[in-house]
Amino acid sequence: MKLAKTIIMPHSVKIKRRLHISRKLSILTTFSTLVLAFGVSGIFFAMIGLNPLDVYSYMVGVYTSPTLLLKALERAIPIGLAALGLSIAFRMNFWNIGAEGQMYMGMFASTGIVLLHAYYDLIPDYLVLLLMILASFVTGGLWCGLPAFLKAKMRVNEILTTLMMNYVAMYFVDFLIYGPWRDPKGYGFPLSIPFPEYAKLTMIFGEFAYSGLLLLCIAVALAVVILRYTKLGFELKIVGEGIDIARYAGIRITKVITLGGILSGGIAGLGGLAIVSGIIGRLRPRASPGYGYTAIIVILLSALNPWLVVPVSIFFGGIFVAGDILQATLKIPGAAVEMHQALIFLFIVVGEFLKRYKITITREVVR
Amino acid sequence: MSIEWIEQVLQLTVQMGTVYLLASLGEIYAERSGVLNLGLEGMMLMGAATSFMFTLAYGHLSAILTSIIVGALMGLILSILVVDMKLNQVVVGLAMTMLGAGLSGFFTFPEVRKNLLLRLNPSLPEEVLLIQQAQKLPEIQIPLLSNIPVIGKMFFSHNLLVYFSFILSIAMWFILFKTRIGLTIRSVGENPSMADSLGVNVYMVRRMTVILSGVFASLAGAYFFIGFHPFWREGVTAGRGFIALALVILATWSPMRAILGAYLFGGVETFQYRLQLFGLGAQSPYFLAMLPYILTIMTLIIISTESIKKRIGAPASLGIPYAREE
Incomplete structure (x- = not known):
């Protein structure tokens, strides 16, 4: 059992792992953490002389106005697709x-197909759109399959490789769009x-x-x-329980992890397609304002449940839209959105922690 | 390519590299004790923002001191979350990066900054309140030595923080590998339960190293801003925290090797801009910008070999929270 850590000196704080997390507790904690x-954020807004209620009402306004909700939906799509990819990984x-x-990489591939055509x-x-989706x-998928393969075969730390490859991909797209893929009739702007x-x-x-x-x-x-109905999905879960367990169960680790990685990255790649082919309609540098990182928040808030990804990513899409509006109307810095997120x-x-552990504070003095 | 040009490139290489060196020194300690601090970028941004505000308000010394305090606070928050609460280090680290980026952008937004500066120092003249740049740290030329052709400027013509970082990395290498404190830190990262059973307070060691990594990251941000590039814009460090993270791997968790790696990355970045000025290979800056990341991925692959892993002593429990079994 894991317990007993003193945090506040005069009281003794005991932390025990909960054996069972009830659904009610889980939902309650999530909601109260969101409210918190x-x-x-409200305190920060108040610090710069804004009424937090005004800010909130703008935020709520995004979900009640049909035109703004559509904008939130648009942004929810790349976020949601990336989050789905993550749910598998x-x-x-x-x-x-x-x-x-x-x-x-998804943006790169779909733009590549368009240029091959044009x-x-x-x-x-x-065939163009179909090929764009495939590409x-x-x-x-390959961009995530490589670190997955390295992890499976040689136990290379995937956190660091996937993180580093973000920058490689970003600079690669920068190179293309400032270089060979720049629109010749685009007055020199870095746009396809x-x-x-x-x-x-x-x-x-x-x-x-x-x-x-x-x-x-x-x-x-x-x-x-x-995840639920295929052998691969089952094997993915076993691998998630522990690589050694999976090996004993006779699962071909390299194959499963690599395939899982390809699926995960592939779905995120579709998110890239959604950005260039859906939201912007062309490729430009830094086309994603961090959707891939927001996706991590989304999938954690959805507790890895694919169905929950849809509403949660619409919620976050709305936060992006609200940020744009707040910037325009209340002159709130764009960084406020990032801070809020x-x-x-x-x-x-922290809510995850409260769900998993039970904290009791006893009023006895410990040395 | 004149001698001056080469001298200048070498000097900038060291000055740029110092950003990475400072940030990686703290991170090396944190990772050696088993904690991955992915919040480096956010902490650097906080340091840069703090140094910006305080340089305007009270000058350089206050800027450096406050950015150290801010870094320690960020490190403290991170340590509570990942060491005490045992939360996932990747998730918390990314959250810290976002928080640092958000807060630093928020507080330096012109309107907000104006109010804050007035509260910090009501006697500031109007025109200071909205400027986007701060005064740079003065360079201290070491007499005679800085006149040595080619390498003189590279080693002996910098601001104090550059000299300080160089000495510090040697000191930190010594502490980590030649003293008892260093041995304790490394043992905590290698096998925490063993260290615990030998009477080491694993939690305390990790808390300290994480706070240290916060301090260094913030200091690196402050150095970057007032010592290298004193022009403010949102997200001014532009992902350099992640390059520092990469440097830790490339240096295989050794402060000594970090010096070489830092100047290598510094050189790569300097060249990126220089080549652009020359119009040489208009495409090359992007590939040069990728280089640190690619090098790191290759290093990660190489050190994943069991024999090499043993030889460099990669921290075995990196990223794994320690929970005491009772």
Whole structure:
């Protein structure tokens, strides 16, 4: 048993691991941590002379206004896809923090297909979008498959490799867009050519939010099917319990981890596709404002449950939109959004601790 | 390419490298004791922001002191979360990075900064309140030595923090490998339960090293801002905290090797800008920018070999929270 640590001197604080975490406790803790995070952000807003209630009402306004909700939905899609990818990686205890880079590789691949079509006319119109989806999945998948393979084969720390590869991917996209992929008619701006209509995800329903939501739901269903109903999903969970256990169970570790990594990165790669082909309509440098990192918060808040990813990522998409609006109306710095997200993140993590452990404070004096 | 050009590049290499060196020194200690501090970037940003505000308000000394305090506070928060609460180090570290980025951007936003500066020092003149730059730390030329051709400027023409970081890394190497304190730290990172049974307070050691890593990261941020690039913008350190994290791996957790690695990365970055100025290989800056990360991935692969891992003494319990079994 794990217990007994003195934190505050005059009282003795005992921390015990809970044997069972009830659903009620779990939901209650999550909600109270969210409320606390909003409270602390409120203090910061008050410090710069704003009424926190005003700020909150703008934030709530994002979810009640149909036009703004659509914007929140748009942003929720790359976040949600990346988070789904993470749900697979985290399930096998593979700490993929490279969703950001995998998204950049997805953007690279989908733009590459568009350029192959536009510059060399190699691909017929009707195949472009389909190939973009495939290419972004494969490229993102390989970008995560490599660290997964290294982890499985040689036990190379995946936290560091995936993190480092984010930057490699980002600079690679920078290189392309400032160099060979720059639009020749773009007055020197670092932008690719605008994607033709049939290369955009908007072609299905007009509004990207709808087609994107469809894509996200398909991905959720896929993730659920893979995790619950396939042999691979089962093996992923066993690997997550511990590599040694999995080895005893006769699971081919290298194959499972690599495949899991490819799936994880592939879905994040689709998130990259959603950014260039859905939200922006072309490639530009630093196209993702950290969606890949937000995805980590999303998947933790969803407790690795793919279904919960949809509402939670809409919530976070809304925070991004609210940030833009607050910046424009109340002149709140853009960094406030990041701070707000970070506070939610920190409080959720602390909430995890409160869920897992029971804290009792006894009033006896310990030396 | 004149002699002056080479001298200048070498000098900048060391000055740039010092950012990485300072940040990595604390991180080496934290990782040697088994804690991965992924919050380095956020702590650097906090240090940079603090030094910016305090340089404007009260000058350089106050800036350095306050950034040390801020770093210690960030380190303390991180240590409570990962050492005492045993929360996942990756998640908490990333959260700290986001928090540092958010808070530093928030407090230095022009409107906010103006109010804060007035509260810090009401006698500040109006024009100081909204400027985006601060005064740079003065360079101290060591007489005679700094006149040596080619390498004189590289080693003997810097501000105090650069000299300090160089001496400090040698001292920290000595402490880590040649003293009892260092042995304790390394044993905690290698096998915490063994260290515990020998009477070492594992939690306390880890708390201290994590706070130390916060202090150094924040100091690195402060140095970067007032000692190297005193022009403020949001997220001014631009991911250098992660390069420092990479440097720790490249240096395989040794403060001595970190000196070489830091100047290597510093040189790579200096070249990135220089080549752009020359118009030489317009594409190359991006590939040069990737180099630290690629080198690190390769190092990670090489040191994953069991025999090499043993020889360099990679901390075996890195990233694993220690929970005492009773």
